[in-house]
Amino acid sequence: MPSDNSYVNIAAYKFITFNDTVEKRPQFRALCEELDLKGTILLSPEGINLFLAGLRESIDRFLAWLRSDERFADIEVKESYSDRQPFNRMLVKLKREIITMKNPLIQPEKGRAPAVDAKTLKRWLDQGHDDAGKPVVMVDTRNAFEVDVGTFNNTIDYRLEKFSEFPEVIAQHKDDLSGKTVVTFCTGGIRCEKAAIHMQNIGFDSVYQLDGGILKYFEEVGGEHYTGDCFVFDYRTALNPKLEATATVQCFACRAVVTPREQLSPYYIPGKSCPHCRKEMREPAQAA
Template identity: 75%
Template sequence: MLTIQRLTVEYAIMQSPQTPYVNIAAYKFISFDDTAEKRPAFLEICQRNNLRGTVILSPEGINLFLAGLRHEIDAFLAWLRADARFTDLIVKESYSEKQPFTRMLVKLKAEIITMKHPLIKPELGRAPFVEARELKRWLDQGHDDEGRPVVMVDTRNGFEVDVGTFDNTVDYRISKFTEFPQVIEEHKADFEGKTVVTFCTGGIRCEKAAIHMQNIGYDHVYQLEGGILKYFEDVGGAHYNGDCFVFDYRTALSPELKETQTVQCFACRAVVTPREQISPDYVPGKSCPHCAPRQRAAQQASSAAA
C-alpha cells in the first residue's frame, strides 16, 4: 500500500496533460531460457498497447526501454509481472510530451548488456548496492560509515559522461562497455583503502561492473542502485554536475527528470550542448562543432586533389 501511495504522489507531481507519455526503463538479471518462445508474445503485447521502444531478451535476463500512454504502460507491466520471474521488476519512469521512440523492437541477445565476460552471472548473486539517499549522505560527509573515502567510478561511454556526471568521478573515457573490465583491472591499485561506487544511467552496467570488480579482488565496491535516474528521482542533483544522457530523442534529462536543450548531432552522433548550438558550425542535421572541422578538412583535401 505504501508503494502505491508513493507512486501516486510521484505521478501527480511529475506527470501532466503536457507530458502524457510515460517512459519506462527496467532490467532484471534472471535465468531466462525460453526467450525465443517468448519473443512473439512480447511483440504482440507491446503492439497491442501501441508501445514503442526496445525489449532485449537474453538467457541472463531482460532489459527494456518503452514508452506509451499511462494505461498502455500499465497494461504491459501487469502482463509482464504475471510471469513469476518478473513479479518484482523495478521500473524507473520519466515523462515526455511526445513518443520518444520511432518503432517497437524485441531482440534476442546473448547478454542484456554486452560485457563479453560469460563467467559473470548476476542472477546468482548481486554485488552490494548503495541506495541514493545513503550515497548522498556518504558524499555529504566525505566518507562511508566506516571512514573510508568514497570514489565514484563512471561505467558509461565517454560521450555520455560529457553530458553530466558526479563530482570528482573517475572516468576512463571508454568508448564501449566491453573496455571496462580491462581498464578497471589495470587501475586496481588506485583504489586501495577506498570504497568504490560504480554507476551508470539505470543500473545495469554498474551492476555487472561491480560483480566483475569483486571477482578480480576489489574489497569494497558497491553499485548505485537504480543508477543516475533513480538518484535523480530520490535526491535530485546533489553532488552531480550536468544532466544524464539517455538513448532516445530527448538526449538528456535534468536532475528534475525533465528534457533538456541538449541534442545529438545527426551527422556524427556527438552530443551538442546548448552553448555549442550557438556556434555557426552547428547546422541541424548536417554538422556541429565536433564534426564541422573534419568536414571542412575533407572538402579542402578533395578540392586540392581535383
C-alpha cells in the same frame, strides 16, 4: 505533474535465467503493438532490459502482464515523462547479453554486488566517507560521450568507448583504488551492476553499485554532488536532475552530443552537421 496525455517512459532490467526468449519474443512484440508502445526490449538468456514509452494505461497493462511471469514479478521500473513519443518504432531483440561485457563469468542472478541506495550515497558524499570512515570514490561505467553530458563530481572517468573495455581498464587501475570504497554507477543500474560484480571477482573488497543508477538518484535526492545532465538513448538526449528533457541534442550526422552553447555555432545545422563534424573534417588537413 504529468498530464493525462503525457507519455510515460520506463526503463527496467533484471538479471535472471531466461531460456525461452525465442518463444516469448512474439508475445512481447504482439502485446506492445496492441498497446501502441514503442521502444526497445532486449531478451537474453541472462535476463531482460527494456526502454518503452506509451500512455499510462498501456504502460500499466504491459507491466501487469510482464510481472505475471514469476521471474519478473519483482522487476523495478524507473519512470519519467514526456509530451511526445520519444521512440520511432518498437523493437524486440534477442541478444547474448542484455548489456555487452564479453565476460561469461558474470552471472548477476547468482549474487549481486552490494548496492548503495541514493539517500545513503548522498550522505556518504556529504560527509566525505562511508560509514566505516573509508574515502568514497565514484567510478563512471558509461561511455565517454555520455560522461561529457554530466556526471558526479570528482568521479573517475576512464574514457570508455564501449562497456566491454571496462574489465581490462579496471584491472589496470586496481592499485589506485586500494583502501577506498568504490561506487560504480551508470544511467539506470545495469552496467554498474555487472561492473561491480566483476570488480568483486577480481579482488576488490569494498565495491558497491548505485542502485537504480543516476536516474534513480535524481528521482530520490535530486542533483546534489552531480554536475550537468544525464544522457538518455531517445529523442530527449538528456534529462536534468528534475528528470526533465533539456535543450541538449544529438547530431544526426555524427551522433555527437551538441550542447545548447554548441548549437549557437554556424556549423550546427539541424539534421546535417555540428561543430564536432567540422572538427573531424579539419583534423586530417591540419595533420597534413
